């Protein structure tokens with residue numbers, strides 16, 4: 319049994335989501351190979367070779383894979399993927415985009431967003447916004463699986479896998495990358511931050527998010543948001559935490575001016591400690607909060623920034 | 627230009643789900659059902675493209691039991707021209723749905739298929755990508771903007787780091803994200819008109835598709851519950867608890 323993992327990276331840096339995926343693969347068992355598909359991604363391959371538990375790194379370096387477009391990447395994965403028992407990727411926007419395409423080309427089911435490994439072909443995954451956990455079995459020849467990274471620890475360093483260069487399979491020419499508008503931030507990434515502070519509709523404006531940022535900077539936290547805050551244009555889309563946004567499970571999650579709709583809870587209720595600040599004591603967020611503060615956020619946030 | 631829009635009937639997003647006592651799944655009897663919210667967005671996008679004179683016909687498709695007719699009527703009331711129910715009582719999984727949709731695409735010849743990015747019941751987020759694979763088309767998933775050009779479509783995608791713009795050759799697949807548009811409510815006259823629009827029923831077998839599930843659900847259970855926390859009176863107490871009790875700051 320050999321597992322292939324699609325590495326998450328930006329051609330320069332290996333993203334931590336890959337490390338959690340390696341841990342999920344280790345639970346399945348067998349040899350673990352990591353595929354780095356990109357352009358000028360030699361450094362990423364070297365980083366991947368140092369992950370403990372990885373026995374081989376495959377590097378395919380070609381302009382076709384520079385932006386992780388699904389069409390060329392899936393075509394490549396199908397070519398090499400047939401030789402593997404499992405193909406895994408983190409359930410990031412790349413993994414979710416590419417792996418179902420691979421599965422269909424292999425005529426196998428895809429298993430999305432697993433949170434547990436029961437055996438080599440039985441997995442646990444949340445359904446209905448995390449309000450139920452399904453245990454599913456795949457009897458297909460190749461198991462194509464995306465991994466919810468918050469459910470698995472990050473694999474550590476200590477490996478020394480060889481890097482093997484493989485040749486590209488070409489670009490089917492169905493799609494092309496035009497541009498990207500990436501949020502720039504000095505703060506940690508939302509999905510891997512130790513502390514996250516999120517604002518909701520109660521923040522009232524994008525400007526008011528500086529109240530959260532001041533606290534985030536003191537705590538080394540990432541800033542997130544509810545859908546309502548994103549829809550209202552307070553912050554960019556990549557801040558959204560929830561069923562259809564990012565899934566986070568930090569040591570500490572602070573929800574400010576967020577009511578606690580199930581779609582939001584789906585993205586943060588596995589956090590270790592949850593704090594809610596909301597002026598409505600009936601707000602659903604208090605049902606999951608370890609510490610609730612019923613007060614006006616415009617009073618509480620400056621006080622909190624001061625106290626830290 | 628024709629647009630195909632697959633719409634799934636799911637438990638309404640406002641309903642708190644109940645699990646069957648025997649652990650086999652989620653109770654759907656006597657529960658309010660609605661169109662998957664992302665599919666409303668997909669229908670809305672198709673209707674806007676038609677209103678802008680860029681599309682000529684919108685065909686809504688649903689795969690599932692007879693109750694899906696209601697979902698299709700909603701799509702018709704929003705502005706779809708006709709509907710196809712692929713009727714089956716078997717649990718529909720993304721690969722099977724994608725195969726059914728492929729068979730319909732082969733018959734109907736649309737230039738664009740707009741799906742929801744994710745069904746809020748199974749939370750799979752797979753069907754559009756799978757359909758694109760089976761057709762050998764490009765895919766613009768998690769779309770927050772769709773601009774039709776000549777022989778191509780430009781899609782702005784919501785990705786983890788922000789936004790990404792891709793250009794796809796037509797025909798192509800688009801899957802709708804939350805911020806693509808705000809779906810309209812169907813007006814009463816349009817709901818009445820929708821009753822007269824054509825709704826055709828076919829079976830998976832007639833389309834030559836085997837819908838047998840590939841994944842077996844062994845059990846469905848409730849997630850671990852969080853234990854109730856405490857209310858703190860002020861910021862000072864909160865900070866103290868976080869430092870000395872929870873030890874997270």
Ligand SMILES: Cc1cc2nc3c(=O)[nH]c(=O)nc-3n(C[C@H](O)[C@H](O)[C@H](O)COP(=O)(O)OP(=O)(O)OC[C@H]3O[C@@H](n4cnc5c(N)ncnc54)[C@H](O)[C@@H]3O)c2cc1C
Nearest residue numbers: 518519520544545546560561562563575576577582597615
């Ligand atoms: C298909 C679908 C997918 C969705 N996906 C997501 C998702 O991924 N993530 C997500 O977050 N949502 C998602 N939603 C939306 C979700 O249902 C809620 O609408 C949303 O989470 C509400 O955001 P909110 O809590 O910020 O706003 P509201 O529900 O409006 O809550 C605002 C809160 O702020 C409090 N408040 C206001 N002023 C103050 C003040 N001065 N001081 C203190 N408190 C104050 C209020 O008491 C209230 O509780 C989805 C919905 C659908 C249908």
Ligand SMILES: Nc1ncnc2c1ncn2[C@@H]1O[C@H](COP(=O)(O)O)[C@@H](O)[C@H]1O
Nearest residue numbers: 632633689741742744745750751752753
């Ligand atoms: N049974 C179905 N009938 C019609 N459309 C479906 C069905 N299942 C999935 N879809 C479409 O595929 C999208 C993604 O679903 P999923 O891959 O299950 O998350 C949905 O938003 C629908 O547009």
